[in-house]
Amino acid sequence: SEQRTQERKKPNILITGTPGTGKTTLSQLASESTDLFHINVGELVKEKSLHQGFDHEFQSWILDDDKLVDELEETLSNGGNIVDFHSCEVFPERWFDLVLVLRTDNTILFDRLKDRGYSQKKITENIDSEIFQVILEEARESYPAEIVVELRSNTIEDMQSNVTRIEEWAHKYSCFANQ
Template identity: 35%
Template sequence: MRVIIITGSVGTGKTALARKLSKKLKFKHIDVNQVVTEYNLAESYDKKRRCKVVDTKELNKALKDKIKWAKKDLEKGIVIDSHLSHHLPKRLVDLCIVTKCDLKVLEQRLKKRHYSKTKIRENMDCEIFDVCLNEAKEAKHTILVVDTTKGINIGSISKQIGDLKKWN
């Protein structure tokens, strides 16, 4: 069974890509928000940022469990989308996709989500400094960078993945 993780700054198109890619490859899409609820992983709530605080170690444990179950269910593969997914150890991951987006477009997308100015700033900084990409590199993942600024061409992306075809 193949495991693809999709990481990247908030708003760069992880979920949009995960939906399309899992459909195209007939892989199961793992919604990390759902995993956080199911495994009761939210330790607290950050009021200022309006988001749940999740411990990456605990999330990793839950995701490992999800991978185990998907194997048992004889899934062809899974697509995990989360800005924390790259913290999974390389040995469990076949491919790490990092979504990126033009900064002006990203700002528009975040504004549309009605995030506070601080939250927009923080997420923009995350993209400017390539936090997810750098952490994914540090974790030694096999990386494919996908820019979603002009939309997601799933045909071209799966072509880029190339070897994935051999997995099917």
């Protein structure tokens, strides 16, 4: 909305989706072709220990929501960021001007996760999550409908058109933002 736009000269974009849908690849490319800064939240959580230990059953870090939000608050309130994370409900709604949810077909996602060396259990969990649109629903529950956009991420062509779309959108944002 207009009010959001006026708060920040540069936008904050959240790129979310099931693991393997291409968040980090897209975020890096989009960051290179805009003046937006890529924040890989998964890496940040490990680096700065923004977690409450490792969950061996789920083979993942148990996120410390408060620590994560505190860590990012200043950077995000300045604007100009692409936030890359496989979940989206932990962040305050006010941080983002655009929320992109990447979507990948099952068979393609399966191959990507297998290439990554994920266990069968973890592959199944993630494929199920993609089939049931868990992250898309989470995004729709956490952010205003008009800023949540689903993007297909099956092929390199999809990737390129997604980069272009982000570039154009970021450009428009800066044109309308208060200088």
